[in-house]
Amino acid sequence: MDQIHSASLVGDAIGAISRHIRERDLMPGDKLPSEALLSKELNVSRTVVREAFRSLAAMRIIELATGKRATVAQIDHGAMSLMIEHGVHTDQINIHQIYDVRRTIETRIVTLAAIRRTDEEAAEILRLAAQMKASLGDPAALMEYDLAFHTALAQASRNPVYSLLIGSFQGITRQTWPMGWKTRPTQAARDLMVQTHIDIARAVAASDPLKAVELMTLHFDESVRALLTAGMS
Amino acid sequence: MDQIHSASLVGDAIGAISRHIRERDLMPGDKLPSEALLSKELNVSRTVVREAFRSLAAMRIIELATGKRATVAQIDHGAMSLMIEHGVHTDQINIHQIYDVRRTIETRIVTLAAIRRTDEEAAEILRLAAQMKASLGDPAALMEYDLAFHTALAQASRNPVYSLLIGSFQGITRQTWPMGWKTRPTQAARDLMVQTHIDIARAVAASDPLKAVELMTLHFDESVRALLTAGMS
DNA sequence: CAAGCAAAACCTGTCTGACAGGTTGGGGGA
DNA sequence: TCCCCCAACCTGTCAGACAGGTTTTGCTTG
Structure with missing residues (x-):
């Protein structure tokens, strides 16, 4: 972790600071020495x-x-989000590949969430799904509730790595979500999409992991089909 | 993606440069303007x-x-690796959580690899598994072949996001792998671990995704058990 | 003596100018 | 025509300076 960056003074300094954090077991919020x-x-x-x-x-x-002095930070998906966006913008990653990964981890997330969710988390997830339904006429708001819904599920999985990953995909999802929405032109298709979220929320609230997984799989199958319809190869 | 960093000149500059890359559709290798x-x-x-x-x-x-002038870069797991390591060192993530994520994505990876691998990739995966067996007496070498094995599988999945994620976990795995090895003190346990890799390689080479998934699941079950034995809560 | 305030000390963000190398394209010589 | 070398360009690092924002200190006042 240290000598990766070497061969330049800045690289050495990065290594030294990382080492400083590790050796002194600094925790998020702890202060680092001043620049001087x-x-x-x-x-x-x-x-x-x-x-x-x-x-x-x-x-x-x-x-x-x-x-103020620099402090040790909490993990945050901001940087990863930018990296993923960069990968997509430069054609190194395509949307289908993102969806495959999301499907893979979200089916696991929903299983864990159904098992581990607190009552408060279940209520929040149900609330977000309901808000999605209430926002059927406002795509921008609907998208934000959709993202918040998946984030809440990741949270309920009690594994911060899943939260991190879901967060990492949020940036690029914000840019592609409207495309998927447009390819669901009929009211029925749109209702189904929202209803699936409500059903997932209910399955999680009912602590029914198998049902939750089934519905999440359905959701992603449908989303991928929508993307294909949109002509995204 | 732009105004996240604002409120500081450096933040604005980051946004401007990112925008520059996106608007001109720069691809990896393309040059950026000089600092001046x-x-x-x-x-x-x-x-x-x-x-x-x-x-x-x-x-x-x-x-x-x-x-030289700065160039647009290819995606690389280096930064993500450091971020994950930081999360673990600061007790924001624990090893079990990493393993749960790895198990989730690696079972998918091995499915895809079994379906999509080229003959060259199959040969390489078999070779790496064989090298593991040949390195039974040299844990450090064995670990590197193990990491390379999983990296090769990710590669064969034909989804760069999986490669990115597997790479992201490599840094922290290097630091925890020896712990797992020590908890397999008997020759039988160690042979089993290596044999499982060989079997996975064979299943992938035989284009048998179901068998491959079954073996990968077995591998992770066994690894998690080993970690628990090591007293990692 | 305690509470509160204001100055001092500290710290980061940004700018300017300078110089040691590394890189590259083009012109001139063989 | 080919090759070499130089000039122009570019990055890495340093020193010093100053405008704010933050924390500490110590004094003043009730």
């Missing part, structure tokens, strides 16, 4: 330390704030 | 442009090289 102090300890200019900080901040490993 | 030019166009100092470049480079969205 680090530049003195590492025998490099403040410029180098700053660029190292920026790099770590880009990966959301640390957090920067003006006036 | 960008600093002139964006009306900021070269310092700001450099920090923006560093941020994008940390996410492997662009690539920097001394003397």
Whole structure:
């Protein structure tokens, strides 16, 4: 984890700072040394330390704030989201591949959610599904409730890695969701899509993992079909 | 994707550069403007442009090289790997959660690999499994072949997102793998672990996805049991 | 003595200018 | 025509400076 970046002063500084965090077992929120102090300890200019900080901040490993010292950060999907978007924009990843991964992890998520969800989480998931139905006339709002629904399921799975991954796909999903919506031109198709979410929420609330998985699979089958209809090869 | 970073000149610059890439449809390898030019166009100092470049480079969205201009980068798991490691080191993620995710995606990967693998990929996967067996006396080498084996499977799945995810877990796996190995103290347990890999390779080579999934599930069940034995809660 | 406030000390964000190399394209010589 | 070398370009790093934002300190006041 350290020498990956070496061969440049900034790379060395990134390694040194990472090591500092690990060796002292710093936890999210803990403060790092000031730029001035680090530049003195590492025998490099403040410029180098700053660029190292920026790099770590880009990966959301640390957090920067003006006036305050840098702190250790909580994991966050922002960086991953940008990386995925970049991959799609540069034709290194296509939407179908994203959907295959989402289907794979979301069927697992919904199983775990059905087993582990608290009553509060179940209520929230039901509420978001209901909000989707109430937003049938407002695609933008509907999309946001849709995203929040899947995020809530990931949360209920009690595995932060799933939350991270679902979050990572959110950025690109925001850009492609409207396409999928347009290919469901009939009211029936749109109602079905929303109803499936409601049914998934009910299955999770009823702690019925098998039913939940079945419905989630149905949802993704339908979504992929919609994308194909849209002519996305 | 743009205004996430705003409220600071560096953030704005990151947004402007990202937009530049997207609007001009730049592909991996394409050159970006020089720091001097960008600093002139964006009306900021070269310092700001450099920090923006560093941020994008940390996410492997662009690539920097001394003397040359920055180029658009290929997706790479390096950054994600560091992020995951950070999450584990700061107790935000534990090993079991990683294993649950790996099991979920690797069972899908092995299905796809069994269906889509080329003959060359099948041969490579078999070769790596054989190398594992040949390295039974050298844990470090065995681990590397193990990692390469799973990477090759992901490759054969023909979905770069799976490769990305498997790569993301490699960093932390390198740090925890020896623990799992130590908890398989008997020769029988160790032979079984390696034999399972060989069997998976054969199932993939035989284009038998069901058998491959069954064996992969077995492998993960066994690995999780080993971790539990090691006292990892 | 305690509470509160204001100045001092500290810290980050950005700018400017400078210089040591690494890279590249083009012109001139063989 | 081919090759080599130089000039132009570009990045990596450093030093110093200053405008704000933040934290600490210590004094003042009730």
